[in-house]
Structure formats: C-alpha cells, structure tokens
Amino acid sequence: MAIPQPTSAMQPVLRWLRLPRLGVGTGIAAAILAVIVLLTLLSPWIAPHDPLTMNPLARLKGPIEGHPLGTDNFGRDILSRVLIGGRLSLIIGIATAAIAVLIGLVIGVVAGFFRTADAIIMRMMDALMAIPSILLAIALVALNGPSVGSVIAAITIPEIPRVVRLVRAVVLAAREEPYVEAAIALGTSMPKILVRHLVPNTLAPLIVQGTYILASAILTEAILSFLGAGVSTETPTWGNIMAEGRLFFRIKPELILYPGLALSLCILSINLLGDAARDMLDPRLKKRAG
Amino acid sequence: MLGYILRRCLAVIPVMLLVAVFVFLLLRLTPGDPAAIIAGDMATPAQLERIREAMGLNQPLHIQFVTWVGRLLQGDLGVSLISNTPVSAMIADRVGPTFSIAILTIIISVVLAVPMGVLAAWKHRSGADYAVMTFSVLGFSVPVFVVGYLFILVFSLQLGWFPVQGYTPLAQGLGAFLSNAILPALTLSTIYVALIARMTRANMLEVLGEDYIRTARAKGAPERTVLFRHALRNAAVPILTVIGTGFALLIGGVVVTETVFNIPGIGRLTVDAILARDYPVIQAMILLTSFLYVLVNLLIDLSYSLFDPRIRY
Amino acid sequence: MFKTRNHNDAPVVLQTSGLTVSLPETPGNLKVLKSIDVTIRHSETVCLVGESGSGKSVTSLAIMGLLPQALKVAGGSIQLQGRDLLPLSQAQMRDLRAARVAMIFQEPMTALNPVLRVGDQIMEVMELHTDLPAAERRRRAVAIMEQVHLPDVDRIFRSYPHQLSGGQRQRIMIAMALVLEPVLLIADEPTTALDVTTQKQILALIDELQQNHGTAVLFITHDMGVVAEIADTVYVMKRGEIVEHGPVDALLRQPRAEYTRQLLKAVPSLSPRPARPEADDAVLRVERLNKIYGGGGILRKLPQAHAAKDVGFTLSRGRTLGIVGESGSGKSTVARCIMRLIDPSSGRIMLDGSDIAGLSRAALRPHRKKLQVVFQDPMRSLNPRWTIAASLIEGPLNYGTSRADALAEAARLMDVVGLPQDALGRYPHQFSGGQRQRIAIARAVMMRPDVLVADEAVSALDVSVQAQVLDLLHQLQRDLEIAIVFITHDLRVAAQICDDVIVMQRGAVVEHGPASEVLAAPAHAYTRALIDAAPGRSWDFQNFREMPKVPHAEPA
C-alpha cells in the first residue's frame, strides 16, 4: 500500500507534461535571474567605479578605457551605475512585493472571513483600484518627495487591492473546503482555522502574485522616473538611469539600452518564473491530476 | 435586468465618494503650495499669504471639501489655479486625443491579441505557442517609453513612415489621424496585447479542455468552428474582464505615450497638473479617470450577458 | 431477465483488434491500452465495464479519433464497417464523426456548449455533414427532439442548456448524436451523473432508439446494475486490458475471471440486511428541523428555498440511520444542520440530551467532539498541506489531549483502518481515494464521537473500494458503538449499512422506518419509484443469481 495507485489513466500523462515547463524555459529564466541577482548583489565589489563619481569633462563617452560601457552625461561610469542601480531596482521590487503581499494578506483574510468588515473593505478597495495606479503613484511621490521609501509606498499602495481581492477569493473558496468544515467539526477555533488552514492556501497564489508585483514594481519605478517622480540620481536605479538617459537616446542610446536590457531580462525571467509557478499551481491541472 | 442595472449604478456612488475623499485628502496633505507657484520667483511671504487668501486655500479642510463636492454636483469642476481656465474646458480640449488613441489601442490590441491567444492555445506547447507567450511576457517586461522611442527611431526616423510626434483629430480625415495615432497606439498596445493574449490563451486552454469542446469535435466540427464558434465565445467573459481591468493600465500607459509622442491628451494634463499642484485639475482628472474606469467595468459587466446566456440579471 | 438477443449473424459494425495506446513521450513508453479486441454488431449493445483508470474511456476516444495529444495509438486496428479508421486523415475522421459514429458523454451539464441554443447545437450537426436547407434542418431537429421525448419542443429548441434539467440535456445529447442516424453510438457513462429515476428513463430511451434505428451501442459504465439492465455483451476492463468478455447472462452467472468475480461480489445487495436490536438510549434526536435559504435582499425580495421541512428522527447508540434521496432532496442540508456547519432556521437538535440547534460557536465547542463527520470527496476532505498525523491529532489537541497520547492513538487507529504506520508521516496526495477516506474516518474516530455523520462517504469510490470502506464503518460501529447518520443517494449502499431509513424528497421526509421495511415494502410512491429505478435490482450480483422474489415488486 506504500505506493499510491494511479487513480486515472491520465495521471502519468499530466505528471509527465509538467516536466518540460520546469525544464527548459524556466531553467534559462532562473539562470538569468540568478546571474542578475548575483551581479547586483555583488555590485559594490565588482563595479569598477563609484557610481556617483563624476567627471563632467569626460561625459557621454563611448566605451573607453576604464569605462567598458562608456560614461553618462555627468561622466559617470555606466557599467557601475547599471550594476549598482540594479540593486536598488530589485530592492524596490522586492520590498514592494513583500509589503503589498503582507498588507494585502491581512486585509484580505479579514475581508474574507468577517462578513461585516467585508463590504466596507471591498468598497474601499474598489475605490482604490478605480484610481489609475500610475496617477496615484505620481501623486504619492509628489506628496512625500522622491525618496526610496515614498517610491516604494507609491508603488505598493495601488497593488494592495489586487492582493486583497486574491486573498479574499482564496479564503472564500477555502472556507467551503470539506477539510475546513472537518476542522470546524473537530472543534478547532476560528482564529486557528484561519491561520492553520486558510492562510496557507493563499501562500501559493500569493507567491505567484508576488512575482508579478515584483516585476511590475521594477517597471513602475522606471515609469515614475520617466515622468519625473522617481528617486534621486544619486541613488541610481535602472529606472532613473533610463529616465536621465532618454534625453540622450538618439546620441547615446546605450544609456537606455543597457539598463533597459538588464531590466527587461530581469522582469522577463521573473515573469517566466511566475508563470511556471502559476502553471504548477494551476487548479485545472491539479484537478485533472487528482 | 433594469433593476440590476439600477443597483449597479447606485453601487458606483459610494465608490466614487470614497475616491473623492481619498483624492481630496491626498492632495491637501501634499506639501506643495499653489500660491507659491503662482506668485513666482519674486514673491515675498506677505504676497503669498494674500494670494492664498484670495484662492480660498486658508479655509479649513472640511469646508474646502464640502465646497468642492457641492460644486462638483452642480457640474462645476472648478478653475485651474495656474492658468485660470475652467477645468471642464481644459478637459474638453484634451479628451479627444486620449480617447481616440485609447480606442484605437483597444481595437488594435483585440484584433492582434485574440487571434494570437487562440493560436497559442490551439497549438499548445508548439513553437507558435512559445512565440506568443514570449511576446506577451516581453510586452510586460519592456518599459512603455523604451518601446515608444524604439518605434520612433525605427518607423519615424529610419523609415519615415509616420510623423515623430503630434496629434491630428479624426475630423481632419482618417488617414491624417492614423498617421499620427498609429505609433502611440501600437506602443500602448504592446502591454495590452500581452495582457489580452495571455488571458485569451489561458481561458482558451481551459475552455478547450471542456467537455463541450469534445462534443463539438465528436460532432465532426472542423477546428475553425471548434475554436471560434464553440471555444472563443465561452472564453469571452474573462477576456472582456481583462480588457476592463486593463483599462487602468491603459490610462497609465497613456500618460507615458502622450509624453513620448507629444499628444495633447488628458494624461499629460494630469501629470503636469500634479507637478504644478494644480488641485482642481488633479482632482477632476483623477475623479474622471476613476469614474471612467468604474463605468467601463460596469459596462463590461453588463455586457457579459451578451456573450454568456447563463448570466442574467 | 437479461437481453438475450443473438447478434452473431448481424453485420459487424466496429471491430478493434490489438488496439494499443501508449504515452509515446514517457520513459518506458507507458501503455495505457494493451491489445484491446472489441467487436460490436448491428443493433448490439456492448458494455465496457471497469473501475476508474481501467482505460475504458481511452478506448472510446481512440475509436472516435479524439485521443488527447499526449496519447498515441501504438498498434492494432479500428475497423468501422470494414474500413480501418487509423490511417484516415483528420478531415476524413471529421466526416465520420456524428454521421457514422456518434458519442454521448457522462456530464450532460458540461457536454453541451453553454452559450449556444440547444436547437442550434443539434442543427449544427446537419450543417457540418449535410447540405440540407435550413428549414429542413430545423424540421429534422424538431423531429429528433420529439423522438427523444422532450416536452414542449418549441421552447426547448430555443433554450440554452442551463435552462434545462440534467435529463433533458442528456436527451439533447442523444438527439444530437442520433440525428444523422450513425451506425455506432458510443455512450461514455451517460447516466452516471443523473439521479436514478432519470437514469432509468435515459436507459430506456437509448434502448428504444436502438430498437428503432438498429444502432450499435458501445456503452461505457462502471455500474454493474446498468450493465445488467442494458447489455447484450459485456467486456470487463482492468488497467488497460480486457480481462473477460461474453454475453451478459453468462458473465453475470458464471464469471470466469477472478477480477470479474471480485467486482460482482463488491456490488452491494439491494436486499436490506437485518436490523440490529433497537437500543433505547437515544443519542441524537432531531425535532421539526427546518432550513430556509434566501428570502433576504435589500432592494428586492429574494426567492426562498425550503431545503428542509420539519425533519425529525431519533438515533440511538450503535445504530445507523440512512437518509436517502435524489439530488436536491435536502438530505445534505439536514446533515450540515446537524453538524451545525449551517444554522438551522428552526427546530431542535438534541445531542445527548442538550439542544445544540441554537448554541453559539463558543457554547457549541464542548459538543463538537461528540459529533464528527466524513465527507464525500476524499480529495478535498484532508488538508493537502498537512501530514496524516497532523490531521489526525488536530481534534484531540483541541480538547486538551497531549501530543504524545494523540499520536499513540493515531498510530493505533492506522492499524484499525488498515493503513501502515508510516502513513502517518505522509501527505494526502500520496494515498488513493479509498485510503484517504479511511484516514478521514480515522480522524473522526480519533474524537471518540457519539455520532458520526457520513455524507455520501462512499459515493466517489469505486465499487470494490466502496465495499472495503463500508466494512470498516461497520466494524468501527460494532467496536465503538458509534451512531451513524449515513447520507446517500444509493439504495444499495443504504440497504447494506442502515438499520433505519429516512426517504427525503424536496426537503420533506416522505417515509421513515426500519430499512428492512422501507426498502422491502415501501409505502410511499416516491420510495417505490426510487427502488424501481435502481438498475439491476432483480439481480443478486454477489451470489451470481436472481434476487429472491420479493412481494413489494408487484404494484400496489
């Protein structure tokens, strides 16, 4: 009895079908992301220059000795800025994803479990969602000044309603699961059911959602910088490097190209990993495999 | 049905009221002072105070809010603090370009994305599927302004097919309109196509696994019939939904593309207003875009029953 | 008793020989079907019977040429009226489908396109295969709809599937399948999702149409009762192989293969087992229980649904009460009210002398442990993220048992339910459905409950597994003197396990009494209809013989 019996002839098919997804594309994506994360994490040690040291008399140079990717309009080393900038971009992305997921989880669980709070919370979330997120984010940055913290807050707040909706939906669905009803029958208290049975259900979709938020936060940071509501040029991010570089797009496209490439590759691989995670957790496949 | 529509419309009121409170508070807590902006470089603190007084910025917050909402309900959006122009007139001048480009974007996106998604789902795990998926992930991964600049570089400057910037109203002819609008619309489409294609693919995959698809095949229906007659209509509701929720994304994208392509639309109006602390304009614009979002999604909800007879109100 | 028509002289409609289907891209080229030989003749009904995973559906899909992409025919042939189907192109296969070979599926709920009118779906078959003018297509569609005995054809023609009942939808499916008069109809579990009374009508309809049109039918089912009702010839499948085949009479009387014998022996008998002696210590008493759904609404009055009407019964220690009824009868509502998973609208639920119907969550807590539940779906009734041990000890820990004691008890119960000790450290997905249901029972038993509510607890299981689980329940009840409320739609199961039976229809109790009386001599017309509709009710499968004649079979 130790080996489970296949319950359907289709099961081996589905089990097998998942393999290539986790293999080829996802593997490449994971590798790319790992390289980017590693490079940006190590950037303080591997960057050839201080990203802030400027030499305005040698500005907008192409690849020259000591500056393999050339210099920007302050004569700063592009390679170093892209490396260090990636770190902050990733930090903004990760912080946004983590905070949005955490806050959204708490609010969503409350909304999903307490009928009385639900209506009020969801109306507020509807209102928040109705405000276009970019406009809200610009307004928030304008409100707090363009520090890293306020940029994170500005990107996070519009993401929260989406997380809340997701968590609420999962909690509502999980409430109906027989094992939750069985737990009720076993005399498990509501808070305990919430924490031990319901919240774990939200984790998998939240991880997937988190990767998407992470990717879109990095992108949103770039757009905020582009619209003039990003973090200071003294703390380089991929976004503000590109935003500054856009004035020189036609004479020195590298200023957008390199950070853009790094950013796009990074987001691409995060999205691919998110997709892979989602496919693994796809209830449709799960249902058929079961 | 009518009752449902009425109830849905009533439900818009608290949401919009919350948006109004939210926007109002957000802006009043902002450190910027429109009086200082108007007074200009040479102003002294005493002059600033006089301007503030004249603009009613010294009144208590709740009075300002009530005054504002009261005027709103009378259809008075206020007057721009900076240019002294009625906000409604400013918006009226500017909605045309944004709307026409947004609609063009939606048309382009749906025309491109739905067949892409259908193809990808049909040829699941084939080269075509991976190509569509790669494109749609790319659409999410490249910042809109980079796409815009690339399009300008290639299609306007290298190939000379389209003007680099500007906007021509549809009233001056479809050709003239399109020549200006097509690049911004394409730029905006990248993310929208990605979104819709993904959603189409995912839902088509789901629908194609349904029993009635097997039934259709068992009837001897050719693939085209299976895909478009049987599957697509069943996948339509979530696709419609994503077009609705993607509307917010579209507004975000509009802000950027209007800047890149120099289109005199409401996106730029809003960003300029935020940077200039032009409260009446910001408030009106955020309310308007939020209202549009709510309205679009309401209409989409109501349109579900056109596609799915199970949904009746 | 059985169909005894002889088709040996009839022309062969379909013949598969050596049909082998594999998963070509798996390591080891896994075989899903191994050399299947099936022959179906003109106007013959062939039943393909087997438990889940036996490959019976794959066989039907292979014939239709509708195998999922991952599956490939690796060998053999499929001959339709002498023409090999395997070499045919996609387009050629399309031309055959519905015109020559038609198929109906298990779930009438999902097999019809929900967004198209059913009339259009029937007419589509003719659009695809004929060039009949629209008016003629319509005429024929209406005609076939009349043939399948659909009422109010004009209205139904314009209806969408969701506006029809399950039986009506299956009739539409049949109409669609037969409108072009195919030579072969494949019916894949076409009645499994239906209530027994509807099932009976559909089986009769298929039979009638077959008589009229001479269609050969390949009928796929897991239900031996259905086999007994409908088959001319039976093929028994197990793990992709045919273990035995033969005329229905011979197969049911003298099964040769051991597997067939097992299958037949596992079919519960319709004749009620003798009731155990009545004890007088009532552990659960339900009085005038009502549950009304809906009726709220702010802007408009929502329609009310009276899901349980004045339900009442008494259950004493060590006995089993069956609540029997078709879908929508309110039997699950009663179970959920008793469990206080939903709040009853009115009435009393006396558990060991105290009324728990109106207790708050907190006040209910001490009573919870006396009342445990086992659900229908073994996939969802265990938290997939928890080890078996964690699931088992959750309840005892809630009531202050020490972890060590709870684990010891869990280990003991593993033996009782027939699972290895190391099962405790594993996760639900590593077990089969039957094993999971045992675990769910063990979890309930951990609490030493007075009452166990089993809500369709064996309905999702294959018949052999079902028998084992029923045995387990029986054994536990004997050892622990648990009272069981057993909710089921299956009269055979009810007959095997219940001392008393309640028959419910539309929320109300229509008959209540000892199982032996209610099932053997039903007083209410609805009960009689239910029993009459049970397929194969006159055959004693376990003993390979006719049921002894019982008096109630004659109309009153």
Added chain:
Amino acid sequence: MFNRLTATLLASTMLTGAAWADTTVKAVMHSGLRVLDPIITTAHITRNHAYMIYDVLIAQDSDFQPQPQMADWTISDDQLTYTFTLRDGLTFHDEAPVTAADAVASLKRWAQKDAGGQVIMDRTASLEATDDKTITWTLTEPFVPMLDVLSKQSAIPPFIMPARIAETSADEAITEYVGSGPFRFVEDEFQPGLMVVYEKFDEYVPREEPVDWMAGGKVVNIDRVEWVNMPDVQTAVNALSGGEIDYIEAMQVDLIPLLEGDPNIVVEKREPTGMQTMVRMNFLHPPFDNQQVRQAALKAIQQEPVLAAMVGNPEYYQVCGAILGCGTPLEDTTGADTLTQGSGAEAARAQLEEAGYDGTPVVLMAPTDMVALATQPVVVSQMLREAGFEVELQPMDWQTLVTRRASQAAPAEGGWNVFITNWMVPEISNPISNPMLNGRGDDAWFGWPTDETIESLKEGFIDAPGAEGQVEVAQKIQAHALDNGLLIPLGQYTLPQARRTTITDMIDSPVPVFWGMQKTQ
C-alpha cells in the same frame, strides 16, 4: 469697415498665390504657457507671451539704451518730472484706442509687483494721465535708472493693458487678455501648458525706426504663430527634423549633433548674453548662517564641471565669476578666482574646519523635472562633499522647490539650505534689480540675507554720477556679494535656438520675438 475690406482686397490682389496662403510659424518654446498674467508671475514664458500681445512704453536697444516704443519722453531739468507722450495709431485688440489712462493704470499695477517698480514708487510724488496722450510721472527725488527700469525686458516689464483690466488687484490674475501688441491672442485655441496661438494684429502700426533688440518697428510678416509645448527636447528635435515645427527656442546642446548636416536647419545663438546659473544659500539656518561657511562653500565650487555637465559643448557655456554677468557694462570678476580656476578645494576644507562646521547636513534642493536645473545640484553636491560638507541632496519637482524655498523654517522642518536657479543675464545685470543683492532680511529674496552693506552700496550705485561711477560701485558690490556669499555664480550659458531655414530675419534679442521674422514656403 468698408475701408478695411477694400484694403484687404487690394492687398490680396497684389500678392502672389503662394504668399496668399496663411503663413504659420510653429515654435517650440522653452516651456509651456500656463499663466497668462505677466504682472503676477516672473515666468519667462509668460513674459514672452506678453511681448506678443502687449506693447511697452519704452524699450531697450542692443546697447541697453532706452528707446521710445509706444511713447516718447521728456525729462524736466530737475530730473523729477518725466513726461511720456503716446504716439498716434495705438489700438487695443478690442479696437479701443490706447489712452494715457490705460498706461497709468497698467504702470501702477506693475509697480506693485516689480522690485524696480517698487523702488520708483517709493520716490514717486504722482503718476497721472494729464490728457489722452500724456502721462506725467513726478518723483520726489531724482532717480537715475528710471528709464532703465521702465525699459527693461526682465523680470517684469511694464506692459500696457486697457485700464479696466489693469484695475484688477495685483494679487489676482487677470481674466481678459487684450493688449495693443503686434499679435492677437486667440483665446479659443489656448490649451494651457500645451498650445497657444497668436494671429497678426492687422491694426498694429509699427514704428518707423528699424528694429533693434526690443526697440524699433515691430513689423509682422507672418499671419499666425503657434507655440507648441513639447515635454521633451528630443521630441522637438525629431519634429524639427521632420519639418513638423519651424523653430525651437532652447536646444539641448547635447542634441545639436542630431541636427548637424541637415541643410534645412540652422542651429545658432540668438543673443550673446545668455543665462547665469547660480547658487543661493539660506542665511537663516546653520550652517550657512555663518559667513565663514558660506565662503568655504564658495571656495569648494568650481564652475567648469558644473557647466560641462549641464551644457556639454564648451562653445555654449562660459566660465564667469561676475555676479552681474559677463558681457554686461558692469562686469567684474573680483573674488571669483577659485570659482573659475577651481583652486579653492583645499582652502575650502581649511576654512570649513576653522569655522567649526559640525557636520550639520546641508539640504540641497534638486529639481528633477527642469532640464536646465537638474544637473547643477548633482555636481555641486559632489563638490561640497569633497570639501567636507555633509550634503543631503533632496530631489523634488520644480514646483515643490518653488513652494519650499518660500519656507523660512529650519531645513529639518520643511525648510532648506541651498538651491540653484538660473537667470537671464539682463535680469541680473543691474544691482538694483538683481534680486540676490537685496539685503533687507525678511523682505529680501529667498535666503533672506540681512546685509546693510549691500543696501548702502546700492544707494551709492543709484546716486553714482554717470556710468563710470556706477562701474566703480559695481566692483565693490561684486567683492562684497561674493565675500558675504549672497550668491555663488556658477557661470553663464546660452541655449542655442534651432530653426528651419524657411525662417529668416529673426531678431537678435534677449526675448524671442516673432516680429521681423519671415517665413518662406
């Protein structure tokens, strides 16, 4: 009416078909026009707009000399009475004639807002219209720069509006836009911040004299001018290459190579003086309440890197230590050697130490949305740090900066220590109107220095006999201003303009003007 019609008909028959088509000049200006009242704001774009639709009494020529524009003048022998006489043919766009009463009302409103105007009003006995054409302005004491102030083109020139509009409170924006200038404002087509349209005002009668800077005859040869705002210079450059626009007022120097080699486009400096960029410190709060620390900051800064980062190509910038601007009559560079040569870094460190600088962070406000102001703070903060300052570079949008610089609170409480801004050289070339040189504490410009020395030096400048005397005082002002750190000049730059070659005969002037200009088809 009939006459006008015949005149138009006659004119039309005399013109060729090609020229008959309306000539429209599409120009991209340095910023979008949002505020239409030139008196309440000093924004250059609003002033430029005002020059299109309003006229001024007197104007400067290229030698900085006042010349008659709407009016001639006479000065009484005691230097106390100025009499202006309006010339014939002046008409507002609503067809009402321009009267002396209009001019007086306009001057009075202007004088409330303009620093120079306030100085004159302090010495004014009366300002009145003595008849329809005559304005009599009587002073209580002689004021030598009177005509210089009235003829200046920055920051607020005294534009003449109809009296009913000029009677609007100086703290409220006007709501009617009627002038007597060579162009008419087309209100229907105005989109704030985006587009503004002007049409030739047919009734405008130019002076006979040839045009010279802001003086002389404003002859309009085009029918329509559209100012289009583009958020991004690169877009404008692309549009100019594509022939979608005719003119860019302010080119990003870095982008010039994109236009080089295009035979249809000329990139050129419009006027020689250009802009001054400079640092302003806050005298109210530590560390810059200490003169020593201000001096250390001045020594820490070198102009060239700032200018290079900002402009790029050295052809378009000029290292210049003169607070009144290089190329101006009062140019002087006393005390600016460290700025221009970059030799002060060590001295800065030493002085900072000597001043007992305790590491109080310096809040440097950095606008991110203004191209012309975005780079300097970054470079300056780097230099200050190298000299030992703790610098907190706070990025913000320009409007926040404008709001915040008005706050006298401590930097930690919403105030500030340093910001950088730009001036047109003519705006700061005169010590009287240079806002940096106001030492009246709370009444001074942002930064609020209390500096009696500079105030008395300015008195001396006003009273100085003749140009030579002024130069002498100006030298002292230069030396004192740098010593006290009233400002730190960062140098001068010129943003070139770019035009398609179809635009010809543009006038060299500090204000971009559209009269004189021709457009060939």
